[in-house]
Amino acid sequence: MESYSEAILGNASVDNYNFTPHSLCFEPDGATKVATLIQKNITPVICVLGVIGNILATVVFLSKSQRKISCSLYLAGRSLSDTGFLITLFIVCLTDLGINIFNINGICQVVIFLTYICGFLSVWFVVMVTVENYIRICHPFRVNQHCTARTAKAVIIGFVVIALILYNFPLWTTGIDVGTDGSKVCARHTVYDKINQIVTYSDTVITLIVPMLMIIVLMVPIIYSILQLLHRQARLKGKRQNGHDRRPSSPQSRVTRLLFSVSFVFIALTLPSHVIRIQMAMKYLYFTSSTVFCFTVAEVVFQKIFLILYYLSFSVNIIVYLVFGDKFRHNFIEIFFTRRCSAKHSHGDLMTNHVSEVKKTTCPFSHTETCTEV
Known part of the structure; x- marks a missing residue:
């Protein structure tokens, strides 16, 4: 059986792709040890602060004045899924503190299950926020047709059902492995190695490649439309100054600014980790039949640094909402x-x-x- 704790903590770590300790062709140096120490100490802090921030954000998005807005429902769903992911991550982090509740039968399976579910929902809610922003900016006359609370509720329920169907496998493919010294470890059942391998690569496509490509593709026309708008505003600036016409920004523009910021921050924080994760996967596939396979010091250090940024994408959202969301802040x-x-x-x-x-x-x-x- 293969341990799950490092795979959760590492996300893009060697364990996520069934790499062995022999994949490291060097003894951990100062940079590697420092990066590992920083990651282990800062991750619990990110989890605690992130859970608090996401709960506060959920309360605001589900308040009476916001719960009838479609994008607020998506962001509330994301806040809840991010909270679930950070809680499961914190449970795994407790292992380093000697609190070994993760390696208890039942908790082990549920934690892995929720990690997959929450990760899937979080990224796809960001996709839906980007889609809604695309509609608001590039097809404003379709906003009343597509950007409704009823549609958002249906989409959210649909994604939850899909997630439950796709990611129920940890409940029956994982268990507790008892070592010769009596130690217990949450691990994959070796009999399901093929299934786990298929799911690992499928999950990479479903929650990494496809969503990221969709967000980037949608962001291109969004940015182009915003640049066109700024150009028009620059041309009209002189007229407004001469006529003393100072119109406040519309509610629609304020919403699009918030949604754009959510998508942009998500890409900035997660893309580095995704890139190195894909690079590691490709390297593993390329060297599978080779007797020599290893990572460099730089790859391991960058992986740990980018992983911290990845965890921040679940934690710092309330800051984005407060800075760019006028109504949210109010x-x-x-x-x-x-x-x-x-x-x-x-x-x-x-x-x-x-x-x-x-x-x-x-x-x-x-x-x-x-x-x-x-």
Whole structure:
């Protein structure tokens, strides 16, 4: 049986392609040890902060003012799937801390199952966000027809069903391997080696090559349309300045800016890891029949660095939403700050009923709510 923990932690690591320790033709040097140490220490931090951020983002996207917007449902689905992926990753990270719950029968299978499910859903929700942005920018007259909450719900349910069908195999192809020293390891059953190999390469196509190509292909006309829009705005800049016409950006343009940022950040953080993962897979296939097969120091170090960026793609999304999503930022402040300010203010009023004149108050997070004294 082959261990799964390193494959999860490594994503693009040698274990993901059934590579053996002999695949490394060098003793770990200083750079490799430093990269490994950084990865092991920063990954749990990424998981904890990412889970908190994704939960907060989910609350905002499913709030009353946003849950009827199709792209909000996709982003809420992505936040939930990213949360699931980070939780499973954190469970595996606990093994390095001596908390060996991952190598328990039942938990082992469920963790692997959720890793595949959440990874699949996360990337395809980004694809749907990109598709919706493409429609909004390149086919604006079809927005009301295709970009609806009802359509989004149907698509989300469809992807969940597909994921359950495609990735139920860990529930019956993995188990606990007991070593000669009594140690227990979550591992693949060797009897299912062919199935696992087929699934590994199929998963690479389904969750890596096809989605990335779709996003890149859709981003080309999106960027072209945005450049055309900026060119038109530059031509009209003089007229607007002379006529003192300062029109605020439309809600549609603000939505497209957020969706574009989501797609762009996703590509920037995941593409390096995907490229080296494909490179490793091709190298493995090429040297399968050869007696000499190994990785270089640079390949291993870059793999670990790019892997950190890959994990960040599940964790930093709330920052993207806050920076580029005007409505998200407004709702976030309203839900998590303004209401708390209002509650504290109401409590303060009850404690000061004997005061004949209440001082005028304002809230630093809202123009309509009050919470602190001037």
